[in-house]
Amino acid sequence: MTPRTTTAVVAHGAGDLRVEQIALRTPAPHEAVVAVAYGGICGSDLHYWRHGAVGESVLRAPMVLGHELSGTVVRAASDGTGPAAGARVTVHPATHEHSDARYPEDRPNLSPGVRYLGSAARYPHTEGAFAREIVLPSSMLRALPDGLDLRTAALAEPAAVAWHSVSQAGELHGKRVLVVGSGPIGALCVAIAARAGASEIVAVDLHPGPRRIATAVGATRTIDAADTEAVAAVDADVVIESSGNHHGLASALRGATRGGTVVMVGLLPLGDQPVPIAHAITRELRLIGSFRFNDEIDEVITSLADGSLHVEPVITHTVPVDEALKAFTVAADASLSGKVLLAF
Template sequence: MLGCVIHGQGDLRVDELPAPSPGPGQALVAVRYGGVCGSDLHYWRHGGVGDFRLREPMVLGHEVVGTVVSYGDGASASGPVPGTAVAVHPATPCGLCPECVDGRPNVCRDTRYLGSAARMPHVQGGFAAQVVVPAGQLRALPAGLDLKRAALAEPLSVALHAVRRAGAVAGRHVLVTGAGPIGCLVVAAAKAAGAARVTVTDLLPRALSYAASAGADAVVRADDPADPSWPAEVDVAIEASGVAAGLDTCLRLVRRGGVVVQLGMLPPGQSPFAGNLVVSREIELRGAFRFDGEFDDAIALLAVEPGFDALVSAVVPLGEAESAFALAADRSRSCKVLLDFGA
């Protein structure tokens, strides 16, 4: 079978891989679509994500949907029957560490996450024609939920978790810095949670147009201080750009006693930080990392909201993976790009 493998910085290949077979407790899934994530792009462009560096070739991808093919011993009793359309939850937390015991498996210190170089050997990802995963990670899709839209389940889960980390947003003004795919999904998640107004900033007009389609009430060019759409202050700010300037904007615009959620992964090492504002304004700065039960909520939301389709800007055959990555990296031309493993 074919898979999308990163061998090092700038070295992305479509390789022939051995076909997997499920072991005890595992399921074999025929992958149809996989969403190209910002972390996949970081592995391709920089050879790593944050402090996680490539040390061996790795199959990329953790935003995958497809159909169940078969099960290993002891796995079929609780899983969807073969032929069922499913989304794959990409995380396998250890269940034993203090974080898991405390009910926070998304920050498990010994988790396995599809397509991640956080541990050695790396956890191979889902960008392949077939993938084996623990059967418990499968989620049957509701009838009528198209696989293309369902491919947004993983990034939407990230957005839902970030909004929940912000606390109650119903009736409040939310600022989102960064209108990439995750930022746009944060917009949709905030509106679904009852936010009264959502303002989004970005440097690119095309990105802001996607944010508007996701439900933003106002969009602002981040490099235009004279734009009348800039709010005087907001109740909650969610930083989704992954750059220090975005965090600075959040800290300066959130009201005294407000909440800032850092969702975007900042570059490795030290970043400039307006820490005095956190002190003098008693701002609550919270991190948001991945998700847990939000995966099921994301699938349910996708099943009833067709508007998410507008965020899927391109579907590219696996054989043109490098072109797909280049398109996904160009936010002036795309939002969410999917690889098609069934084309």
């Protein structure tokens, strides 16, 4: 029997996060019911909690947060699509609607018609997945191979974001890579660059904790972000900017070698940013944006299952959902935490 209500983590506005009972809607024929095991707290979740908005996506009504998760199918889609009941799954949180905007057909992540779990970009908002049970289209579900545990599988979505950003740089084998910002996405970029055969990976962060995590997943050395001269001296073939602030982007531009590539995955605030952009001209740097992902989550799942992608050190805390406010508080302290998981 599918329950009529479930426990969820709901943002009601800036500074107003509640664990409460919500109605669980009846699944459509193409939808399954998933019992959530773990949910990873993302930077966007933190923004909705602290500020009631992520950029131009402003909360206009209470919204269930969360788009990083793993769980078990408890009721399969009645139309026969997707994994069967009992299957362990992770989730691709995007669905696509028609849009008249122009974008490359092979890059649907760039379509403005994308809806993402736990997003206030549209109204009514797209409810998220931080709930004990959720109803999702079967097309979102990705069955997990044997040997991949649910806790690690909760990292599949952020690892796919990192995989997409690293792949934007092209071949990394034998190259020197600089990762600016060693939070969860930066650390996952380090792990993916290590898997791709980078000969040297330099991770940068203001805090020693994230630098230790970066070392554990493959960084060959680390630098305190405050030592801007040391960062500039890295002379990297490829730079992944994952700090999401203009200081980090400035360091990324200075740390790239002549003719190098800078991939920008850290989401900067709206508006103009004060960065030394002249370096991009005089050094003929390639500046590439990176936004979400497409089907890379399938490669991530395979790599997690076969052990070629080492990410376990990125998870630093697992907190029961009933203590969600504590979990969000810990996740908001970059000096204290990496990826914080809610346990459902």
